[in-house]
Amino acid sequence: MHTVIRDLRYGARMLVKNPGFTLIAVLTLALGIGANTAIFSLADQVLLRYLPVPHPEELVLLRSPGPSPGNVNSDLDEAASFSYPIYKDLRDQNQVFTGLLTRYAIGVSLAGGSQIERARGELVSGNYFDVLGVRPALGRVFSAQDETAPGANPVAVLSYGYWQRRFAGNPGILNQTLTVNGTPLTVVGVSSPGFAGVQVGQVPDVFIPITMKAQMMPNTSELDNRSDAFLALLGRLKPGLTLAQAQAGLQPVYRQILQAEVPLRKISQTRQAEFLAKPLLLETGSHGRQILQHDARAPLLTLMAMVGLVLLITCANLASLLIARGVARRREIAVRMALGADRWKIVRQLLAEPLLLSVAGGVVGLMLGSWALAAIVRAIPSDIGATGLNPTLDWRVLVFTFGVSLLAGLLFGLAPAFSSARVELADSLKEQTSTGNLARVRLRRALIVAQVALTTVLLIGAGLFAHSLYNLKTVDLGVRPDHVIQFSVAPELDRYSPAQTRALADRIRDTIAVMPGVQAVSAAAIPVFQNSDAGSNITVEGYTFAPNEEPHVLKNWIAARYFGTMGTPLLEGREFTEADTSQSPEVAIINESVARRFFTGRDPLQYRLVFGAGKDVHPDIQIVGVVKDSKHEDPRDPIHPFVYLPLAQLKDLGRATFYVRTAQDPGVMSDAVRKSVASIDASLPIYDLKTLTAQINESLFTDRLVAFLSVGLGLLSALLAAMGLYGVMAYTVARRIREIGIRMALGATREGVAWMVLREVVRMAALGLLIGVPVAFAVGRFAEATLYGVKAGDPPAYALAAVFLGVLALLAGSLPARRATAVDPMVALRYE
Numbered sequence: 001m002h003t004v005i006r007d008l009r010y011g012a013r014m015l016v017k018n019p020g021f022t023l024i025a026v027l028t029l030a031l032g033i034g035a036n037t038a039i040f041s042l043a044d045q046v047l048l049r050y051l052p053v054p055h056p057e058e059l060v061l062l063r064s065p066g067p068s069p070g071n072v073n074s075d076l077d078e079a080a081s082f083s084y085p086i087y088k089d090l091r092d093q094n095q096v097f098t099g100l101l102t103r104y105a106i107g108v109s110l111a112g113g114s115q116i117e118r119a120r121g122e123l124v125s126g127n128y129f130d131v132l133g134v135r136p137a138l139g140r141v142f143s144a145q146d147e148t149a150p151g152a153n154p155v156a157v158l159s160y161g162y163w164q165r166r167f168a169g170n171p172g173i174l175n176q177t178l179t180v181n182g183t184p185l186t187v188v189g190v191s192s193p194g195f196a197g198v199q200v201g202q203v204p205d206v207f208i209p210i211t212m213k214a215q216m217m218p219n220t221s222e223l224d225n226r227s228d229a230f231l232a233l234l235g236r237l238k239p240g241l242t243l244a245q246a247q248a249g250l251q252p253v254y255r256q257i258l259q260a261e262v263p264l265r266k267i268s269q270t271r272q273a274e275f276l277a278k279p280l281l282l283e284t285g286s287h288g289r290q291i292l293q294h295d296a297r298a299p300l301l302t303l304m305a306m307v308g309l310v311l312l313i314t315c316a317n318l319a320s321l322l323i324a325r326g327v328a329r330r331r332e333i334a335v336r337m338a339l340g341a342d343r344w345k346i347v348r349q350l351l352a353e354p355l356l357l358s359v360a361g362g363v364v365g366l367m368l369g370s371w372a373l374a375a376i377v378r379a380i381p382s383d384i385g386a387t388g389l390n391p392t393l394d395w396r397v398l399v400f401t402f403g404v405s406l407l408a409g410l411l412f413g414l415a416p417a418f419s420s421a422r423v424e425l426a427d428s429l430k431e432q433t434s435t436g437n438l439a440r441v442r443l444r445r446a447l448i449v450a451q452v453a454l455t456t457v458l459l460i461g462a463g464l465f466a467h468s469l470y471n472l473k474t475v476d477l478g479v480r481p482d483h484v485i486q487f488s489v490a491p492e493l494d495r496y497s498p499a500q501t502r503a504l505a506d507r508i509r510d511t512i513a514v515m516p517g518v519q520a521v522s523a524a525a526i527p528v529f530q531n532s533d534a535g536s537n538i539t540v541e542g543y544t545f546a547p548n549e550e551p552h553v554l555k556n557w558i559a560a561r562y563f564g565t566m567g568t569p570l571l572e573g574r575e576f577t578e579a580d581t582s583q584s585p586e587v588a589i590i591n592e593s594v595a596r597r598f599f600t601g602r603d604p605l606q607y608r609l610v611f612g613a614g615k616d617v618h619p620d621i622q623i624v625g626v627v628k629d630s631k632h633e634d635p636r637d638p639i640h641p642f643v644y645l646p647l648a649q650l651k652d653l654g655r656a657t658f659y660v661r662t663a664q665d666p667g668v669m670s671d672a673v674r675k676s677v678a679s680i681d682a683s684l685p686i687y688d689l690k691t692l693t694a695q696i697n698e699s700l701f702t703d704r705l706v707a708f709l710s711v712g713l714g715l716l717s718a719l720l721a722a723m724g725l726y727g728v729m730a731y732t733v734a735r736r737i738r739e740i741g742i743r744m745a746l747g748a749t750r751e752g753v754a755w756m757v758l759r760e761v762v763r764m765a766a767l768g769l770l771i772g773v774p775v776a777f778a779v780g781r782f783a784e785a786t787l788y789g790v791k792a793g794d795p796p797a798y799a800l801a802a803v804f805l806g807v808l809a810l811l812a813g814s815l816p817a818r819r820a821t822a823v824d825p826m827v828a829l830r831y832e
Contacts (some may be wrong), residue, residue: 012352012356014353015353015356015357021321022357022360024321025318025321025357025361026357026360026361026364027361027364028314028317028318028361028720029314029318029357029358029360029361029362029364029365029405029408030361030362030364030365030367030368031310031314031365031368031716032307032310032311032313032314032315032361032365032408033311033361033362033364033365033366033368033369033401033404033405033408034364034365034366034367034368034369034371034372035307035310035311035368035369035372035713035716036304036307036308036310036311036365036369036400036401036404037365037366037368037369037370037372037373037393037397037400037401037404038368038369038370038372038373038376039300039303039304039307039709040304040397040400041369041373041390041393041394041397042300042303042373042376042389043300043301043303043304044396044397044400045200045389045390046200046201046292046293046296046297046300046389047287047293047296047297047300048287049200049287049396050286050287051132051198051285051286051287051288052194052195052196053132053133053134053195054133055133055236056285056286056287057284057286058098058236058237058239059132059234059235059236059237059284059285059286060234060235060236060237060243060246060282060283060284060285061080061232061233061234061282061283061284061285061289061290062080062082062090062233062234062235062280062281062282063077063079063080063280063281063282063283064079064082064254064278064279064280064281065079065278065279065281066079066274066275066277066278066279067271067274067275067278068081068229069227069265069267069271069275070083070226070227070228070229070265071221071227071228071229071230072229072230078229079281080232080233080289081229081230081231081232082102082229082231082232082233083225083226083227083228083229083230083231084102084210084213084223084224084225084228084231085224085226086226086229086257086261087100087102087125087231087233089257089260090233090250090253090254090257091125091127093253093256093257094235094249094250094253095249095253096235096237096238096241096245096246096249096250097235097236097237097238097246098131098236098237098238098239099127099130099131099235099236100127100131100233100234100235100236101124101125101127101128101131101132101233101234101235102124102125102128102210102231102232102233102234103122103123103124103125103128103197103198103210103231103232103234104122104123104210104230104231104232105120105121105122105123105199105202105204106121106122106123106216106217107119107120107121107490107493107687108120108121108180108181108205108206108208108216108493109180109181109182109490109493109494109685110178110179110180110205110206111178111179111180111683116683116685117685118490118685118687119162119205119206120202120203120204120205120206120387121180121204121205121206121207121208121216122197122204122206122207122208123208123209123210123212123213123216123217124142124207124208124209124210125142125147125209125210126142126143126144126145126146126147126153126209126210127142127143127144127147128141128142128207129141129142129157129191130142130143131234131235131236132195132198132236134191134192134195135192136157136189136190136191136192137160137163137189137190137191137192137193138163138171138174138189138190139157139174139175139187139188139189139190140188140189141157141188141189141191142155142157142188142207142209146209146211147209147210147211148211149211150211150212150213150214150222150223150224151211151212151214151215152211153209153211153212154183154184154185154186154212154215155185155186155187155188155208155209156178156180156185156186156187156188156206156207156208157187157188157189157190157191157206157207158173158187158189158190158191158205158206158207159190159191159195159196159197159203159204159205159206159207160190160191160192160193160194160195161196161203161205161388162204162205162206163190166205173187173190174187174188174189174190175187175188178206180206180208180216181215181216181218181492181493181494181495182215182493182494182495183212183215183216185208185212191207196388197288198234198285198288198289199288199289199291199292200287200288200289200291200292200293200388201291201292201386201387201388201389202291202292202387202388203387203388210223210231211223217492218492218493218495218654219492219497219498219652219653219654220652226261226264226265227265232289234285234289235282235285243282243284246282247280247281247282250280250282251279251280254278254279254280255276258275258276258278259276261275262275262276268614292386295702296386296702298783298785298786299702299705299706299786302461302706302710302783302786303706303709303710305779306458306461306709306710306713307713309454309457309458309713309717310458310713310716310717310720311404311408312411312450312454313451313454313455313458313717313720313721314408314412314720315408315411315412316412316447316448316450316451316454316724317412317447317451317720317721317723317724318354318357318412319411319412319413319447320444320447320448320724320727320728321727322353322354322412322413323443323444323447351409351413351414353413354409354410354412354413355406355409355410355413357409358405358406358408358409358413359405359409361405361408362401362402362404362405362408365401365405366393366398366401369393369397369401370392370393373391373392373393374391374392376705377389377390377391378391379701379705380701381698381701444727444728445728445764447724448721448724448725448728448764448768449764449767449768449771450768451717451720451721451724451768452721452725452764452765452767452768452769452772452805452809453768453769453771453772453775454717454772455714455717455718455720455721455768455772455805456768456769456771456772456773456775456776456801456805457772457775457776457779458710458713458714458717458718459714459717459718459800459801459804459805460772460773460776460780460797460798460801461710461714461776461779461780461783462707462710462711462713462714462715462797463714463794463796463797463798463800463801464780464783464787464790464792464794464797465703465706465707465710465711465783465787466707466710466711466797467787467789467790467794467796467797468703468707468786468787468788468789468790469700469703469704469707471788471789471790472635472636472700472703472788473635473700475631475635475788475789477630477631477635477696478568478628478629478630478631478639479528479566479567479568479630479631479692480566480567481567481691481692481693481695481696482693483519483661483662483663483664483665483666484565484566484567484659484660484661484662484666484691484692484693485659485660485662485666485667485669485670485673485689485690485691485692486527486657486658486659486660486688486689486690486691486692486695487657487658487673487674487677487686487687487688487689487690488527488655488656488657488658488686488687488688489504489508489655489656489658489677489684489685489686489687490654490655490685490687491504491654491655491681491684492654492655493654493655494681494683494684496654498650498651498652498653498654501653501654501655501656502582502647502648502650502653504680504681504684505523505559505647505653505656505658507680508523508658508676508677508680509521509522509523509559509658511676511677511679511680512658512660512673512676515669515672515673515676517662517663517664517669518660518661518662518663518669519661519662519663520561520564520565520660520661521561521565521658521659521660521661522558522559522560522561522562522564522565522566522658522659523558523559523562523647523656523657523658523659524556524557524558524559524562524647524656524657524659525556525557525558525647525650525653525655525656525657526556526557526657527657527688527695528566528631528632528633528692528695529631529632529633529634529635529692529695529696529699530633530688530695530699531633531634531699532633533554533556533632533633534554534555534556535552535553535554535555536552536553536555536611536612537551537552537553537611537612537613538551538552538553538609538610538611538612538613538643539551539609539610539611539612539613539617539618539619540598540599540607540609540619541607541608541609541619542602542607543598543599551613552641553594553640553641553642553643554632554640554641554642554643555611555642555643555644555645556632556642556644556645557644557645557646557647557649557650557653558576558644558645558646558647559576559646559647559648559656560575560576560577560578560580561575561576562575562576562644562659563575563589563627565659565660565661566630566659566661567661568627568628568630569627569628570625570626570627570628571592571626571627571628572604572605572625572626573589573605573623573624573625573626574624574625575589575625576589576624576644576646576647580646580648580649581646581648581649582648582649582651584649585622586620586621586622586645586649587621587622587623587624587645587646588609588621588622588623588624588643588644588645589623589624589625589626589627589643589644590604590609590623590625590626590627590641590642590643590644591626591627591628591629591630591639591641591642591643591644592626592627592628592629593629593639593640593641593642594641594642594643595626597641604623604626605623605624605625605626607619607623608620608621608622608623609621609623609643621645627644629642630642634696634699634700635696635699635700635788636788657688659692660673666691666692667691670689673686673689674686674689703788706786718804718805718808721768721805721808722808722809722811722812723812725761725764725765725808725809725812725813726812726813726815726816728764729757729760729761729812729813729816729817730815730816730819732757732760732816733757733816733817733819733820740753740820743756750821751821753817753820753821754817754818754820754821755817756820757813757816757817757820758810758813758814758817760813761809761810761812761813762809762810762813764809765805765806765809768805769802769805773798776798776801777792777793778792779792780792780793780794
């Protein structure tokens with residue numbers, strides 16, 4: 001131990017003697033470690049971290065792929081949605097779980113005292129907290145007695161974070177009444193700190209018994225409706241039971257449940273066999289429901305790979321610097337060895353410097369990583385399903401950073417240490433060039449080629465992601481988002497009936513329409529570019545479906561002048577008007593895709609359609625217009641067959657999103673719009689108030705983040721590669737001053753000498769490019785799934801990377817080349 005401390009002290013003294021080298025090395029390493037720290041922290045929170053509950057490895061998610069006649073409401077996977085009756089049957093009849101819970105996320109209007117706000121709620125079963133093993137921080141959590149009968153359990157449990165944020169941790173909230181969606185609920189407890197639900201990125205503020213569905217979700221089907229699949233199920237396996245054993249044990253029970261469902265749900269003979277063949281699958285639930293993970297996994301793994309490459313480039317650069325430093329110290333090392341110093345002792349002492357640098361770089365990297373993580377988390381929009389991410393580093397990330405720092409120290413320290421310890425005593429003591437120095441030059445050149453190759457991969461990757469983002473930003477959306485502001489209201493949460501909601505929507509549109517600067521205003525039941533949609537099978541007059549043809553289309557309910565407001569061209573017929581009411585004949589507008597598919601060679605305005613299928617279904621909705629195809633869920637979304645219906649003819653209207661086209665900057669109208677809605681109903685919260693352009697940008701957040709970080713990492717790696725090229729060529733020129741002087745004395749021109757230096761730079765850069773291009777193509781093939789309209793062999797990305805690296809290489813070699821041409825032959829001949 002004493003020897004190690006002495007070596008570290010010696011290494012520290014040597015670093016202090018060379019502050020310039022030390023500062024550059026620490027900052028370079030800190031950039032690489034900081035980038036890895038920030039991205040790893042995100043990946044850890046989203047992909048790696050277990051739910052903060054006892055024995056999370058026992059939790060499983062339930063899925064049942066296959067036909068599910070009726071309504072399916074899912075935020076990702078229809079196979080993971082179950083009806084409440086099926087949940088109860090599985091809960092009561094299974095022999096594999098110690099408990100089976102259910103939950104469903106909802107938005108709520110929450111009033112406590114004089115303040116009304118929109119919050120995140122979660123409908124949960126009475127055994128929710130018991131199955132998860134979550135204990136209360138205050139009061140109690142739910143039990144089976146809180147899930148007795150529909151509407152009979154008006155209680156609530158607050159999440160710990162919401163209790164702290166909204167009520168400042170006041171214990172007096174216990175047994176107090178909060179009005180949630182117009183229903184008084186008694187607060188019976190607060191969940192334990194650190195628990196934020198079972199879905200990463202979706203942090204509930206208030207938990208409510210599932211039996212309060214009718215009060216929390218007005219205008220929806222009854223809880224016991226077997227055709228309404230909207231619940232997610234999580235179970236806790238009995239101790240010692242494997243996933244495969246539990247899955248096998250559930251199949252007979254599930255088969256019996258499905259058999260009982262057939263007559264109750266009136267499933268047709270043609271679909272019975274397929275319905276009864278549905279399996280019940282179990283997947284690990286240790287990380288919670290994989291919603292955010294589904295979309296974030298590929299981008300995060302891509303970024304982890306990219307920051308890993310940056311760290312490798314950083315290590316190669318530092319190794320090159322240490323080799324040059326070792327050459328400068330070869331006489332010192334030779335003297336020590338001539339005096340009897342052991343070679344391994346010298347290696348150990350030389351390793352002390354990179355280890356100290358790695359520790360210092362790790363400390364600075366932690367600070368940079370913490371800043372970068374906080375900036376990324378702050379930039380994440382609140383409504384993309386990624387709330388609750390921690391902007392601070394925890395002990396897991398500290399351990400990761402410590403490990404990365406030590407690994408980096410070994411990576412860039414071992415080769416230079418062994419290389420510096422291999423000296424020819426006679427030549428080094430006489431300060432003459434030796435074959436060992438040539439070996440070091442070759443090693444430095446190899447490191448530079450590796451840097452250029454890795455930089456090529458990063459630059460091409462950055463080009464691919466940047467090109468993908470450009471395609472997404474310039475894709476034809478079918479709407480004109482400029483000068484449009486949007487906002488949403490959910491009157492049903494304030495006990496509005498559908499008729500009252502329709503009247504309210506009309507008043508809001510009429511009020512805003514007369515505001516100065518407003519050109520048009522309309523509304524829709526389902527907002528655009530928010531990953532939300534509705535769909536149904538369709539029957540079209542005069543069209544016969546093929547046996548395996550998919551009859552499914554998407555639909556939305558819109559108010560008058562919607563397409564004019566959104567800037568979507570009307571191709572044929574008319575838009576909806578104020579005359580299209582709940583009392584008037586049902587009408588529809590279709591998009592181009594529907595017209596091409598069902599009405600080739602026919603005039604669609606002469607036909608009708610209806611939602612649903614079967615012999616008893618007859619088309620009775622008159623088509624009155626055809627509009628241009630447009631995107632709906634997000635810019636990545638392919639064009640779908642789409643049918644639009646009048647908002648006034650939506651029988652269970654409970655919420656709406658309004659779109660206002662202005663003649664001025666829509667951002668300045670936010671306050672005026674909010675005041676207009678408040679003048680109609682001051683207790684009605686509005687949410688998602690933003691420009692349509694901002695909404696589209698938020699839907700592209702992941703693509704923008706990956707493109708921005710990949711370009712930044714590519715530029716950083718290019719800078720490091722340029723520094724490495726400059727360093728090795730500056731050292732090479734210094735070594736060859738005598739040779740250059742002889743060449744010039746024998747008649748070599750300055751241009752020839754300059755090209756001699758630049759030729760070496762070009763050779764290393766070209767070799768790095770040749771190695772990096774096929775690697776980048778292979779990596780691009782894996783990343784194609786995350787790209788939009790871009791293939792792995794995208795020519796612009798490769799061309800730009802090659803040109804950029806070529807320019808950098810010439811710039812990095814130009815200064816050493818200029819120094820070489822400035823050599824005075826007379827001085828050089830007297831060199832050494």
